[in-house]
Each structure stands twice: as C-alpha cells, then as structure tokens.
Amino acid sequence: MENFFNPKSVAVIGVSESPANMAKNIVGNLIEFGFKGIIYQVGKTEGTLFSRKIYRSVLEIEDKIDLAVILTPAAAIPQLMEECGKKNIHNIVIESAGFGEFGEKGKELEKTILKIAKKYNIRFIGPNCIGTMDLASGLATSFVSFKNTFKRDGISIVSQSGGVGFSYITTLASENLGISKFASIGNKLNVNENDLLEYLIDDPETKIICIYLEGISNGRKLLEIAKRSPKPVLVQKANTGSHAKSIAESHTAALSSDDKVVDAALKQSGIARILDRETLVNYLKIMPLPKMRGNKLAIISRSGGHAIIAADVSEQEGFELAALNKNFLHDIEKHLRAKVIRLTNPIDIGDLFDYGVYAEIIEKTLKQPNIDGVVFMHAYFSETEGTPSRVLFNKIKDLSYKYDKPVGICIATDEDEFSRLRKELDYPLFNVPSAVVRALALSRDFYLKRSSVIARSEVTKQSPANNCTQGIATAASRPRNDKTAKILRTCLSQKRNPSFQEGMEIFKAYGIPIVKTIQAKNADEAVRAAAKIGYPVVMKISSQKISHKTDVGGVKLNIKNESQLREEHKAMMKTLFQTPSSLRKQGSRALTRDSRLRGNDNREVIIQPMLKKGWELILGAKQDPNFGPVVLAGLGGIFVEIFKDTTIRVVPIDKDEPAKMLSELKGYAILQGARGDKPYDIKAAEAAISKLARLIADFPEIKEIDINPFYVLHKGGGGFALDARVILFAPRPVKIKIDRKAG
C-alpha cells in the first residue's frame, strides 16, 4: 500500500498536449505539491508537456515505476494495465469513469481488469475516483487542479466519493485542521476501505482516520479492524434511504433496516459515526484535546445569554453542571473591587474586565476534582480586545494540557478575527455555543465507549482460548448443536423452512425456554392436548404463513374448558378458512386480501397453557449481508409496531451486552415495574438473547429468526418463547403473506 502514497516514481497515463486533456492536471498537482519522486508522462501521442517528454507507453520508460495513475477512456484501460503488468508496476490508481456505474458493458470491463490485476499481481484503487494525496511525500494525483494550501498534520481521509472527499478536505482546510493522507476509492473494485484502514492504523503519520462510505465492502472485517485500532476511526455512512432496505420476511428483518445495523455495528466497534459536517468538525477539533473523562462540566461565560444557551445544551447532552467549591470563588473575590460574580455554574464573568482573573478562574475551576471539563465562552471585538484575548487563549491551552482536562473555547467575535485566529492558534476554537458543548459530549461518549471496546479487545488478545467473547464462541471454534443441525438438514433437503414445532425444538436445544406446546390436527386432538396441559389454555393457528396471528383471528386466549375449546376451534376454522365475502362481514380485513390461504393450509392448531400476567418481548436474529449475524430485542406488540422500540447488536456479543440492550429500550421502565407493577424477569430475557446470539452465529444457513413473543413473567417467574419462526436461506421462498406490515 505504501506505493499508493509514497512512491519513488509515478507514471501518469493519459496525458496529451491538448488543452482539454484532464490527465495533465494530475501532473500539475504533483508539481504544485512538490512531489519528491520522479514523474513520467504517458499518452497516445508523443509530445512535450511541463518541459517533460510524453512517452507512448510505460514500456518505453527505462526506470522502475512504483505507481501508475490512469485517466483515459474506460475502454483503453485493459490494454494499459497489461502494459503496466509487463512493466512490473504493482500499484495503479484508475481515475476513469465508465465502469460498473454505467451498466452491463461497464461491469464486463470490471471483470476484465480484475482478471488482469490478478494475473500481474497488481493492486489498484478505483476506478471512478480522484486518486490519492499525501502531504509528506507531495503526492497529489487528483485530476482536479488543487492549490497546495493545506496544513499538514495527522488526519487521514478515505472517501468513496470524490466530491465528498473534496468537501472533507476543504472543510478541514477552512477549520485549519491538518491533513496527512487522502484516498478517493470510487468503485473500490480492488482496494477497499478495509485495506486502507489497516494501512492507516499502522501509518506513523496518521493520528485520526475519517472514512466516507456509501456502501460497506465487508462490514465484519471493518469492525474487526476498527476494534483493534488504537487511533480514533470516524465513519460517515450515507445512503441510508429506505430504498436500501432489504425485503423482509420476518419482524426481525423488517425492524433491523440496514442503517440500524450499521449504527449498532459502528458503536460496537468503537467507531464514531459522523452524521453531518458539524459532528465531523466537532470530533476533529475535540479529539486532540485531553479527554472528557466524566460528566461534570463547568461553564464560564462573559455573556449571560451564551451561558444560558450552553446550559440548555448541556442538559440535553446529559452533562451535570457541578457545584463549585465555595472557597474557590471566595479566593477570587479577594482580587475584585466589588462582588460582581456569583457562586453559580455557569459562572457569569460579564461584569469582570480583567483577563488575569479570567485565567485564574479557569485554572481554579480545572483544579476542582469534581470538574471533568470546562466551556469558556468569550465575546469580544478584535479591535479593542484582540491582543489580551489571544494571550488568554494560549494560556488556556497550557492550562488544559497541564490539568489534563479539556477546555472548549467558544468565541463570539468578528469574522476576520475568527478566521485569523483559527489559522494562528494551535488550539481548536468554536464559535457556536451548542457546538462546543456537543463536542465535549462527543469526547466523553467516544472515549467512554472506546475504552470499553479496547479493554475488551485486550482481554481477547490475552486469552485466545476464550476467543471473541465470554460465553459465546464463534461457530468455527465450537461444535454445532446436533439436534439443530439435523432439523435444518431435513428442512433444506425438503426445500422448506422449519415448522413452528421444529423452531421450538431448536430453541429448546439452545436452552431458550419454550412454553409447553402440543400440536393438534382437529378439535378432538385439541381437546386431548388441553387435557394434558391443563385448563385454561391458549389455542393458536399453526400456520407458517401468518405472522400476525392475532390480527386475523388466529389466537384465542384463556379457554377454560372442553366445550369452550370445541366452540372456539370451530369458530377459528370458520374465520380462517371460509370464503372472503363472509369474512368481510366479520371484519377480518387482513385475511380477505389473500384468498390463497383457503383450503391450502393444514388447519393445525397448537395448544399452550394460559400463562400468568407477563409482558411480551420480541427477540430476533438475522444474517445481515454486511455485518453477518445480528440479534435484536424489543418490547412486543404495539410497542414494536408503533414505536419501533428496538435494539440491535452484531454477534458475537459480550456477556453483559443483553442487559445493556434491554436497558436501551424506551419502554425499559415497564420491565422494571412501572406504575406500581412488579418488575418482570429481565434476567430471563437476557439469557434468551445470549442464546439466540449463539444460535444465529452457529448456523449461517439461518436467514432470520423471530421469537415473537418471548413472554416474561414477573421477576423470578422466567420467560418463554410462545412462538417460533425460523427462515432459512433459499429453501423455497414462503410466498404467501397476509400481514400488511412485516411483509
């Protein structure tokens, strides 16, 4: 990879003397950025440009070439790559467009160049990109002309989009944040974000890594690399739109859209997700400062209004405005003529015009053990107070590092002063009160999360036997559960998904408690089953095709005796399997829209005991195309339907993760026993989540699992799977869908 950023020689292919030629901008940029190696120019026609020869082919060049950069029509590229291969060039940047993004013909071309790359052992970036940049080597291969006005420092950028990458660079430049390396990866046919991430983690110049992606090449690998990174990794993942949602066969799939999984996965791996420009800039400004290690903030402001705005945002961000030691302000007051500041946090220093006292207040605040960070808000005009302000800012910088706590400086001043200071001061400056507070919150959240990710990854490194996580080994390292394997084999051979009963058997095999369930083909069998289980019982239709059984009249609760059971059985069969017109009269709207069920179903029901009062959860798992197995939990019924109150993790998960998942739910208070109710058996739900995570990790042939509901009784009573829905990869798609929402 080193040759993509620090080659000794570069051949720019596609150059011509024509004024419209774009490839010559690449050479122009290399010259502008002071490239330290040798530049060769290659084009169809011999000629001279930048007082340099244009060769007809790389094969004409005598010296060794470390990197080729190609910008020609797409069709010419296979031949040019062949020549590069013959010339022993192993690194190529292909900037040309016209590949996979332009239909079938382009896709064919992609296959061709991948083949050539394999043949010659070539690694290439692109196609359809604006190349790479390295401020240390002076490499700059964009076909868009750049002026080298960039500050050199430790931020490296990988961007799938050239345009967005370009915006990152200009944003960083305008904030005076220093860049190390840049790579635009375009269609990322060969080199992808993971290759570059690994390289940048090892790159001594890079301190922070920013990645912009529209699609993720290998999510699981991304997570694994990021987890090991000692450097902060920031990812902006666009393309979150609904059109990207996979077609869902289960609740779990419907509830875990691609973007929700992305979000969970990034969090788990300690990656900071960038949602917009403000977040990006806030992260980049705050990360070089000492860490915000806790929740206690002090606000010191020259304007009461700014203090109030900052206090509002502090509350939103969950900061505590800790009380300040009384002696501390007492000390300060000694220096003052009159009592003009009050013992509050925020501290309003608006009536105090002494820069020495400002610094003293900031220092004394930083010294307080119950303060984790400080916001200092300063409003001034450069003309009158520019000089003392700048002295103060430098003093604050020293204090921040001395006490190893962040001080976020937010200034309100004229634009020129702000621009100038941003460039001159080697310390981040904010000019929006909400931004400085949010930046400190990002620091707090990032480092808290990150330290737990790193701590865990340390544990993993030290004990390879206990790989991945406590309690959950990977599929590879653990024997597959025999019973489950057998059931799935049978299903796959019969090209069908597991039945309800088989699903429940799988859960049982994994130690997930299931409710006692007996299948019954007719009323007589139902009566026998109920006698075995004991009244009161619940009767449900056993169809695989109905995901919302309650909605269509397929569930009857609290059946108390045989005669009621017979009556309800008759009624249910009538509701579910009679003609649409009569159904419509009864209001079973959902069913009338699909008549395929009639007569085709096996009409089996299941009998279960009627349980005591409990809460319905939904637990689920699926194989995500990007990140592999994931688990999901939510409060069942209307909570999940209407409030979409769910939580997701990529598997494997830690032992303590199920508890964290449940506590993230908005409705968690219900499980804890809201409004005088007793608490529910949260531990039982946690255990089931852990086991479900094992199951989905062990059997990659399973596409989706729903346990809906997983019914938890009051604390100590346990929890039970009341239903099972297991969907396999491509057995035979279940086509009949009655549900309107999950379908």
Place this chain on the structure above:
Amino acid sequence: MENFFNPKSVAVIGVSESPANMAKNIVGNLIEFGFKGIIYQVGKTEGTLFSRKIYRSVLEIEDKIDLAVILTPAAAIPQLMEECGKKNIHNIVIESAGFGEFGEKGKELEKTILKIAKKYNIRFIGPNCIGTMDLASGLATSFVSFKNTFKRDGISIVSQSGGVGFSYITTLASENLGISKFASIGNKLNVNENDLLEYLIDDPETKIICIYLEGISNGRKLLEIAKRSPKPVLVQKANTGSHAKSIAESHTAALSSDDKVVDAALKQSGIARILDRETLVNYLKIMPLPKMRGNKLAIISRSGGHAIIAADVSEQEGFELAALNKNFLHDIEKHLRAKVIRLTNPIDIGDLFDYGVYAEIIEKTLKQPNIDGVVFMHAYFSETEGTPSRVLFNKIKDLSYKYDKPVGICIATDEDEFSRLRKELDYPLFNVPSAVVRALALSRDFYLKRSSVIARSEVTKQSPANNCTQGIATAASRPRNDKTAKILRTCLSQKRNPSFQEGMEIFKAYGIPIVKTIQAKNADEAVRAAAKIGYPVVMKISSQKISHKTDVGGVKLNIKNESQLREEHKAMMKTLFQTPSSLRKQGSRALTRDSRLRGNDNREVIIQPMLKKGWELILGAKQDPNFGPVVLAGLGGIFVEIFKDTTIRVVPIDKDEPAKMLSELKGYAILQGARGDKPYDIKAAEAAISKLARLIADFPEIKEIDINPFYVLHKGGGGFALDARVILFAPRPVKIKIDRKAG
C-alpha cells in the same frame, strides 16, 4: 418607539475623559456609523471628548433631545432620569447593569426608575443591555466598540442578551445577510419584545424579525401580535432547562413543561422557532427566495456523493424526489456527445462539463409542474472554474425568480472562494448538503403553517362576531356556565379544590360525557350503588390525594357480584388504610412512604360500570403563566408515563385543531385500529378536547384539570371521563402527594 432608532438628537450620559470610561464608546460608535442627528455628551465632570463639549447635565443642553443613552453606575440613574424627565426626554436606553439581576437592592432600584418613568411618561429600554442600532439612521449605541462593516438590508433583531445579540449580528455579517435594526433589551423593565415586535411589523425597512428571549414577558400578547404579522417572525427561546419547570400538582402540569407550551404556542402563531445557529442562518437565507410550495424536490449534483447525502436528508425531511419527465432529459441528451446522464432524481451531472447544459437542465427542471424546488450542488475549484461558476449562479438566481420556485445552491469549493462569493453574490449560498435541504424544508413548513395561520386570522378579522375561533369564544364574550361557577364559588369559599363528584359535574355541564358514578361511604352503600348501576362494576377509592390510584391498590376492575364487591371493598380499605409495615409486606411501595393518609381520609369509594374494551386517553388543561389557558391530550397509562406522548395547544383552538392534536400523537395508529383492532372513537375524544378548551378559557380561577382517563370505546361507542381532578388557584394547596412521578 421611532426615537429609539431614528432620533434627531442623542444625549450620551456617563461620558468622561478617563481612558477607562465606557460610555465614550457609545459616542465612538455613533460617529463610526455616521449618525445623521446631533450627538450631545453628558458626564459628571465638564470636559472635551471627540472635539465636543461634555455637559454636566441634560438640563444644560439647549436643544431638544429625542433619545438619552445612559451608562453610569446604577445608583446614579434615578437622579439622571429625573433630569431627563424634566428635559422632556421621552426615550431612554439604560445600559448600566446592577439592577434586578443583583438581588434585592437592585430590585428596589427597578421600582424607583419605573416610578420615575411613569411620572414623566418615559419609555426606556434596558437596563443591563447594549442598546440599539439602526443602519439607516446611523444610530449605534452599544458601549462595545463596533466597526461598521455591516450590510444594510431587511433583517431586524431584538435580543434579551447583549452577547447573543452580538453573535446574531456577527453571524449575519459573516453570511453577508443585511441588517436593518437591532435592539438589546436586557432586563426589559419597560420596553419589551412585544413593543418592539409591533414596531418592527410596521417598520417599512424591516422584512424579517428575529427575536432572542430567555423569558417571555407576555406570551399571549406575543402570539396575538405574531399572528397578525405579514412578515416572518423568528424566535429563539433559551432557558429551556428542567429547573424552569413549574411545580406540578397534576399530570397535565407535569406533562406540559414550560418549554413544551412555548413550542406549541410559537407553532400556533406561525412563529418559526430557532433552535440553533444553523436553523437561524438557514431561515434567513431561504426566506427571501421564492417559497417552497410543496413537497417535490429535484436534486441536481455534480458529485454523486453529495447527491446521495442530499437524498438521505431529503428523505428525513419528508421530501419526495419526484420522477422527471422523460422527454425532458431526452431533449438534453440531444446536446451531448455521449449518454452520460441517467433519467433519475437525483440527477448526477458529474460527467458533463458544460455550464450551458447545467443551466438548461436547471431551467427544464424548474419548468416541470411536479417539481416545487431544486437543490443544485456544485463542486469546483475557483482557480479553474471560478468564472463560469459565477455566471451560472447569477443565471440560477434569475431562473429561480422567473419560475417562482426556490433553487438552493450548495457549493464545495475553497474557503476563500466561498467567502468572496457570499459577499459578492446577491443570492444565498450553502456549503453543507444537509443544510440546503433542511433550509428548503424550513421554507416549506414555515409557509404552509404560516398561510394557515394567516388564513385563519383573516377569517377572524372579517367576522368579529365569530371572534377568536369557530366554536370557542373567549371567556369575556360568553356567559359563564352557571353550574360550574356555583361549584367553584363554593370550593373557593371553603378553600378547597372541587371533589371528584364536583369535577364530574363540571365536565357534564360542559358536555363532556362522564361515566355513571355513584359515591359510597361504606360497603353497604357500595352494594346499593352497584345494584343501581348493574354488575359488573368498577370500584375506586375517591381520594383527592391520590393521583395514581391503580398504583396504590385503589382501583378494582370487573367486580361481578355483591359478595365479590364486599370482599374487594374490605381488601381495598385494608390495603389503603392499614399500617405501613404490613403494607410493605404486600408490596404497596408507594403508599408506605406517606402515612398521613391513614385515618385521615373519608374512605369513600366510587362505583362505576365496567366498560367494554376501549383505550385510555389523558386529556388535560391548565393556565400557563406565560400563555394562559392550554389544553393537552395524550395516550393514557404507560404511554404518557413512559413515552411522554402528548400534544399541547394554547386555547382558543380552531374547530379542526383537536383532530390535528390527536393525529400528532406517536400512538395515533392505535386509535385508528392497529394490528387488526377496530378503530376507536376518535371523534368523541376530539369533542371532549374542544369542550375542555372552552372550560379552561371560561374559568381563569381553574389552575389545572386532569381527565385521566378519558376512556374511548370503539368507533361509534363514544368516550367517557372516568375520573376528574380540578385544581384551583390558591384555594388551599393540596399537600399530601402519594404519587412519585406526577408529584
């Protein structure tokens, strides 16, 4: 008010020759801004400054003085105001601090100056402010030195905080947005935001009004003025923190925090709420453009990545990326060498390097009838494409006005180019893709909301008989309900709140359906009551002191016969009135914390019929200290407790407003009949909200009302108040609180 901005003569009081003197900055600013009137200087000591005389008192000045600006120690101000009064000065700006914000002594001083102002018919701004500014008259009275680098245009600013006001000005300056007038109102003892809003609405120079507030002086008046404003009014209301929440005696009060009411009130009056700097700038940039009249957006981008980001945000903001007419792009393709753009929205023009075609595409897009607005995203380097880009932007400006649709331009370029263009171009420019899309959404939402507010206010103007709103007249214009008035009179004379029974009677008097309820002092009475009502029945404790009756065991549902009723009555009395230690065993945690209930309560219960399946809503109303009467609705039980799913309006409300309120609830889908359930009687809830709004408006002696629950049956079945809680202003505070949450 005119003299605060356009006086013919100004006396600056507090000036001295001392270098530390701050008042002389005011004179300096007046000179810097080229004030068109005459400046007089007044100070304790005679002298010369700016080659002008310092008078010892305004009384020494012979000419008429239109405006005095005072910056002296607070204690000197009463005397100075007296002199101003004698000099017939009727407008004063008091910039000095040291008043109400500094304790009791300052508050006394405030009373004194208010008295003097009344005596001499003086209107004053401040104290504790940085004065006023008017770019037309050249008035600039801040004691902070300003450079006059501001663009003059139609944005006027009123700010309670000097520092925040100053930030507004610098923000506008950096965005090259033009200012008309500015007023910092500080403690707003005399002139407040409403006075200035009225003035600015009539001011021909002002086109847009921005107000920053930490406290609202008279919310109801603010709404009335804003509703009539033909100009956009933007309000940033800070100080939203939890410490500002009023102490709540009812659910309604607990659920309608000050800030929630502010939010509802501002929306109702067509005021745009500013939440942060980005929103402010987005509004100010987008408002001068043609309005976004609908939901259909087209995105045209030179960078695929920016197009994707903009599309993501468009989806979040509820825009539809409408399909474009096929002929349209067919037309365009004729001009092109190769087929390099596809028939999609976003349109990616990245491979098209022809500025003429860009303009043509934008024009043809604007022509499409199914497009309401366009986002144009342009990435370029000034050096290479600066000139054609600027020509294009001017062309876009013309097209936007020609087709009367907004085109949001977002550029990615070097910082200097962006800075320069912002200053040179008379059209707003964005540089963040999310911001341009959000700005168009603000335009759409603002004008949609605003047009309905204006339409309604037109109706009101035309038919004064039908004042305020259809269906709900104000208290003043309508006779008070006799029965309610009588109940409240009795309660007030007995210094108590209405009982449950009285509350229900009030509801009945207002046409809010109530469930049949009989009060019973003991088990025998309860049995008689149940016989009258008919089994099954519900029994509830009748205490005024318990707001969550279910939580403490004070509600028993579905009692089927006399023997069960007697049994349950006994059990309930035991649970509620026995000793804490035995209660603890039974798990009634809430009750054990307050033993005052024991023995003191009248032990009455109420008997109601057991209703059919329905949903619980909570309806409520209260007198808000800022905005007067408000109504509230939410889904009851855990929904309101855990999800805080409520909606609020300031009364009076329109006929169609209750329906809108309910449809705003996250759980609205439940009322519509989620998951196969039948729809509930939404109309019944709407009617009750209307009537509750009348009730709270008619009786300002009522502080808070809870109807919790208002129980709605399935559609057509109606809805009923099952409980009543009416709290009056200061009858005798109800001290005993058992509830942990609403308390």
